[in-house]
Amino acid sequence: xxxxxxxxxxxxxxxxxxxxxxxxxxxxxxxxxxxxxxxxxxxxxxxxxxxxxxxxxxxxxxxxxxxxxxxxxxxxxxxxxxxxxxxxxxxxxxxxxxxxxxxxxxxxxxxxxxxxxxxxxxxxxxxxxxxxxxxxxxxxxxxxxxxxxxxxxxxxxxxxxxxxxxxxxxxxxxxxxxxxxxxxxxxxxxxxxxxxxxxxxxxxxxxxxxxxxxxxxxxxxxxxxxxxxxxxxxxxxxxxxxxxxxxxxxxxxxxxxxxxxxxxxxxxxxxxxxxxxxxxxxxxxxxxxxxxxxxxxxxxxxxxxxxxxxxxxxxxxxxxxxxxxxxxxxxxxxxxxxxxxxxxxxxxxxxxxxxxxxxxxxxxxxxxxxxxxxxxxxxxxxxxxxxxxxxxxxxxxxxx
Numbered sequence: 001x002x003x004x005x006x007x008x009x010x011x012x013x014x015x016x017x018x019x020x021x022x023x024x025x026x027x028x029x030x031x032x033x034x035x036x037x038x039x040x041x042x043x044x045x046x047x048x049x050x051x052x053x054x055x056x057x058x059x060x061x062x063x064x065x066x067x068x069x070x071x072x073x074x075x076x077x078x079x080x081x082x083x084x085x086x087x088x089x090x091x092x093x094x095x096x097x098x099x100x101x102x103x104x105x106x107x108x109x110x111x112x113x114x115x116x117x118x119x120x121x122x123x124x125x126x127x128x129x130x131x132x133x134x135x136x137x138x139x140x141x142x143x144x145x146x147x148x149x150x151x152x153x154x155x156x157x158x159x160x161x162x163x164x165x166x167x168x169x170x171x172x173x174x175x176x177x178x179x180x181x182x183x184x185x186x187x188x189x190x191x192x193x194x195x196x197x198x199x200x201x202x203x204x205x206x207x208x209x210x211x212x213x214x215x216x217x218x219x220x221x222x223x224x225x226x227x228x229x230x231x232x233x234x235x236x237x238x239x240x241x242x243x244x245x246x247x248x249x250x251x252x253x254x255x256x257x258x259x260x261x262x263x264x265x266x267x268x269x270x271x272x273x274x275x276x277x278x279x280x281x282x283x284x285x286x287x288x289x290x291x292x293x294x295x296x297x298x299x300x301x302x303x304x305x306x307x308x309x310x311x312x313x314x315x316x317x318x319x320x321x322x323x324x325x326x327x328x329x330x331x332x333x334x335x336x337x338x339x340x341x342x343x344x345x346x347x348x349x350x351x352x353x354x355x356x357x358x359x360x361x362x363x364x365x366x367x368x369x370x371x372x373x374x375x376x377x378x379x380x381x382x383x384x385x386x387x388x389x390x391x392x393x394x395x396x397x398x399x400x
Contacts (some may be wrong), residue, residue: 079107105155134171160279
């Protein structure tokens with residue numbers, strides 16, 4: 001490459017544009033696919049090739065290491081985003097007439113630069129909501145037995161292959177009555193329905209949803225949290241909200257460290273291939289008679305009983321309306337893959353566990369963007385395409 005770079009003899013650092021690193025990662029992805037296609041070529045069937053498997057293993061390990069190094073090249077510390085947010089807090093104090101103390105933790109947590117570039121606006125919306133809606137005014141805080149200066153904690157930590165960014169305040173918490181009333185007015189819940197908090201809080205991410213009586217330059221238009229939700233979908237992330245009346249609200253963003261490659265287990269159900277992140281898999285079991293039981297309940301019709309625990313069974317053929325081609329009347333699943341989710345473990349029946357691969361991720365575009373509970377698609381070395389499952393959304397949205 002005839003790229004102009006800036007270097008320093010003292011530090012040994014080289015400055016390279018992110019576009020060139022992105023191009024390198026694309027080429028590494030194509031290299032990985034080409035190696036897999038070559039190794040799995042049908043032309044090799046029946047041939048006796050001495051030491052072929054050893055050479056393939058070595059080549060695969062080298063490609064995987066190149067993928068890891070290329071991914072690390074595009075990682076930047078979250079402090080680049082957090083610094084900009086620190087400056088905005090002073091402006092929020094002026095606009096809200098409240099005293100705000102911002103505590104930052106884990107600013108050195110690394111994340112893909114493509115992700116970091118899209119995080120500022122969503123995090124700013126959350127900070128604005130915390131300062132405008134969450135934190136009380138100085139007098140109200142003193143009356144409630146709190147210090148007059150409210151605290152917003154902005155923290156980040158890496159857990160496995162994802163980064164968790166949390167914005168927590170010690171304010172008044174979400175107003176369940178107001179949110180539920182507004183949600184009922186919009187037809188999201190029935191007049192007598194009393195949803196669980198985790199279900200109700202999702203309403204605030206709907207387009208145009210707002211409980212503010214007055215529109216200000218900070219909030220009230222019902223677009224801030226919608227922007228956050230849209231951005232998180234683009235980043236293959238998810239949002240969790242926890243709030244306690246009078247004690248504050250915690251909004252957590254769960255985002256993949258990198259958008260380029262994903263370490264996955266490849267599964268087959270019927271004619272459809274699926275890929276699931278390795279970090280999400282708790283265990284893989286072959287159930288015996290009595291371990292999968294049918295029950296009559298509103299939430300789940302089948303449960304897996306293992307080591308005294310009951311785990312809800314989610315059938316993908318029902319979730320995708322039979323699109324897998326699997327027979328819906330299977331009495332006992334051959335294999336059950338148990339996944340960890342924020343709402344607890346779920347078990348998904350599959351016909352076959354094929355392989356563990358570091359796959360090249362591609363986003364779903366056009367009409368495919370409406371595919372439920374999917375991060376995107378994974379390109380496999382065999383030329384096939386697997387749907388990458390988001391087990392969090394399956395656990396939250398499957399009608400089982």
